[in-house]
Amino acid sequence: MGILNKFLEKTKICVIAEKYSVAVEYAKALGCSKKDTYFEGDKYVILWTNGHICTLYQPEDYDEKFKIWKVEDLPIIPNGFWIKVRPGKGQILNSIKKIIERQEITAVCIATDSAREGNLIGEYTLMAIENKKNVYRAMINALNEKEIKAGFKNMKEDKYYKNMTLAAQARDEIDWLLGTNLSRAYSVIYGKKYYVGRCKTVLLNLLCKREEEINNFKQSLSYGVITKFKNDNCEYAGRLNYALKSESEARSIVKDICNKQGKIDSIDRDIKSIEPESLYNLNDLIRAVNRRYGYAADEVYDIAQKLYEEHKLISYARTDSRYIKKSMINDVKLIVNCINIDKFSMKKSDINNIERFIKRCVNDEKVIEHTAIIPLEVESLEEKYKLLSTKEKNVYDVIVENFLNNFLENYEYESIAFLTKVENYTFITRQNKVITHGWKERKKQDKNIVEVKEGEYVNVEDSVVEKKLSKPKERYTDDTLFEVLENPAKFVEDTKLKKILRESGIGTNATRALLLKDLIINGYVTRQQKYIIPTIPGIELVKDIRTDKLLEPFFTAVIEQQLQQIQDGELDKDELIKDTIKFLERHIEELKSIVIPDKNNDPIGKCPICKRGNIVRAKDKGYGCTNLKSTGCRFFISKEILGTYIDEKQVKNLIEEKQTDVLRFKGSKGEFSARIIWNGNKTQFKKF
Incomplete structure (x- = not known):
């Protein structure tokens, strides 16, 4: 049992978990039963902090004068950083202190989140109670019995994690x-x-x-020509291989090639092989779920934490790794076998060996604290899956799909591009021909692939002018x-x-x-x-x-x-x-040394309505006339119009030139480009 052999039979270790839900799982795995505000068994007493108990002093805790914000007091540099108990956390801290001070407690094990912040929670807690007993650290990668027991069996003295704690404090x-x-x-x-x-x-x-x-984007208009070609063997479309500045030029080309014959000049073929995405870290998962379902980052974060802590269906969620360890390969086989959800049956049926997964996903050197996010081996998975909310199912599905994809072949296709020359004009046609679907979901029907030969002649069937509006990022x-x-x-x-x-x-x-x-x-x-x-x-x-x-x-x-x-x-x-x-x-x-002028009193220009007052900043709301109170002049421009910030430059343009620059606005039917125009009585949009 390693470290545990150091302790006498009647001694116990106090375990500090980060949350109650995590403490419950530790208690189940370590054979502890619920008491009042803790769990206890033969070898362990388990408590929880519910997040950060302690925090750094605020400036006013060092000196009351800092309650009033003054530039002359800055910078505030404490002579050493002190910690204090967060509001409402005193009772939790007292409970932890009381347990640790029990005679049979000979050591403390920090079993908070296995990363910097988890270390910091444990460190600050033990500093606050002035702990004098030996401290150990357990790193837990998944909240199942096997991983929890392994974590406590392999716990190490806190000196091995001293640098991680120093980084967290820094x-x-x-x-x-x-x-x-x-x-x-x-x-x-x-x-x-x-x-x-x-x-x-x-x-x-x-x-x-x-x-x-x-x-600041300036929208531009360009033109293209799309032509339909046909002969006895094929029918396809090609696009003129350069953009045109005028519609008349495009129509001239359409006229030039009407009823003419073209020749397929060259064919370029290139085999592309696309691997599945690497196993996900948290950043990857947030991006993947947002792409597919539109969920916000903090929502994905919270759901992933629930899948890890509450449902225990996935490994540690807040990881930055995209790999797993070699020692987990046997676990991976068991995980695949336990995934018995119908929607993944086709992907599972395509798995014929584990070597591809090992090559892509196993790298001990790239697993520092935690592995990539993967599903866990779970009994009665189908029943537990049914109990998930729709959003939880969606996030879990993305994780499982990513995991299974890494067992499958690459998605391979042939990228084909060929040129058709008509008179002095060249048209390009692009198409992709699937070779192996591999990990990529099969579509009901691939696009028809046109088979052509170099030197083949085709007739121009029809041509149309294409208008292209440039778009901002x-x-x-x-x-x-x-x-x-x-x-x-x-x-x-x-x-x-x-x-x-x-x-x-x-x-x-x-x-x-x-x-x-x-x-x-x-x-x-x-x-x-x-x-x-x-x-x-x-x-x-x-x-x-x-x-x-x-x-x-x-x-x-x-x-x-x-x-x-x-x-x-x-x-x-x-x-x-x-x-x-x-x-x-x-x-x-x-x-x-900065002197901030009072911009509220700086005139931007003369009022276009009353002609006597000045237009100035109206506090934080926008820009108005100084004659509002004296004559009731109602000229006003909001600082924000349809989601677009209106600065002083644009207000000045509106007053002096009767129009702003072209700006981008967010209307009820989508974004549009327009100037704000002053027509002598009111403002209006001039769209582009």
């Missing part, structure tokens, strides 16, 4: 320093309630940049946003930074959904159907930020990399804290 302290000081600094200087964070403002800036690109969905958050390397040119961003990204798999949710709660971001869009307060916050380090991904990615270095024992925690403090001190000094 993350907490850095985010406290940046969030506390910068939120206060920007709020006081700009006279607004701002919440600034290391990752949040970077994420928000991505959304604001995309919105700006869309609003699409707004971010959870799928596309989380793709960028995981790998934001394309936003930087520096090779070294690209490498860091590929390895670290913005936030972690366990925090990205919560970061986005927090931005929505604070009113900086909103959802419109499937899209994630910055609000006016969000856009204003990004405009007011005075350093790229809080807007671009490299700063937070470097910190994430350094946190990993602390966890790997390659960097001293204090070095990272010192560097963060140096940045804070420099940046806050820069902020203190």
Whole structure:
């Protein structure tokens, strides 16, 4: 039994779980029965924290003067970080302290979530009660009896996880320093309630940049020609292989090739082989479910946690790995056998060996804390599956499908492109011919593949002019946003930074959904159907930020990399804290030198209605006339119109030039491009 042999028969270990539901599963596996506020058996007493019991002191806990936000008090740098009990958590902490102080309790086992934050919960809890007893750590990958027993059998002294705990503390302290000081600094200087964070403002800036690109997009119109060809053996369509600037030019080509004969000039064939997606980590699962069902990131996060903790149908959900360990291969065979849900019967019937799965999915070096998300071997799976909600079934299905796909052959097809020349014009035709469906779902009928030969002649049957309106980039969905958050390397040119961003990204798999949710709660971001869009307060916050380090991904990615270095024992925690403090001190000094003009009183232009008043900012609502109170002039432009931010430049254009730039708006029937026009009496849209 390893460590357990060190303890006498009548001694017990106090186990700290993170949630009651997890404690219940530990109790079942370890033979413990329910008491008052804990479970107890011959060897273990199990308690739970219900999340974080303790947190870092707030500034006012160090000194009451910090209750009032003043720039001159910044930066606030504690002489060591202190922790306190969260409101409403005192009783839980006292219960844990009382149990641990029992004479027969000779050691404590932290069995919280098997990652940095779980370590932090355990560390802060034991610090708060000033624990003096030996501490061990159990890492649990799945909440079934086999994995739980294995986790406790293989628990290690906490010294083996010291660096992980230091990384967690560093993350907490850095985010406290940046969030506390910068939120206060920007709020006081700009006279607004701002919440600034290391990752949040970077994420928000991505959304604001995309919105700006869309609003500044200039739509263009181009033309093409699509021609239908036919002979005795085949019939197909081809598209002119370049775009045209005018409709007249397109119609001239249609006229030129009418009733003419074409010749198939060249045929290019290329075999494509597409592997299934790797086993999912949490980021992949969020993206896959959002693509298929449109569920929001935090919703997928919560459902995955329920499938793991409550239903015990999947492995640990908040993982960043896409692989499993070699030691799990026999378990994998059992998992496949237990999946007896009808909708997966065809995929299961196509599985003929496990070697393909092993080659794709087994890599011990790429499993650090947890494996990829996979279904678990479960008795009576069909009955348990029926009890799931529709959304839980959908997320579970995506996980099972991804798992089974990795046993199947690649999807292979032949990519065919051929040219048809008519007079001096060239038309291109593309088609894909399926060779092996493999993991990809079979469609009822593949598109008809046209068989042609090089040098073959065809007749022009018909031609039509095609109009093409250019489109702006699409707004971010959870799928596309989380793709960028995981790998934001394309936003930087520096090779070294690209490498860091590929390895670290913005936030972690366990925090990205919560970061986005927090931005929505604070009113900086909103959802419109499937899209994630910055609000006016969000856009204003990004405009007011005075350093790229809080807007671009490299700063937070470097910190994430350094946190990993602390966890790997390659960097001293204090070095990272010192560097963060140096940045804070420099940046806050820069902020203190800023003089913010009172924009509410700066005239943007003369009122187009009364001709006497000035148009100024009307607090946070928009722009109005200074003669509102004296003469009742009612001129007003909202700061947001149909989801589009109207800034001072556009208001000035409207007043002086009677129209704004072309902007993108979100109407009831979808997005459209338009100018806002002033017709002398009121504003109206001029669509494009």
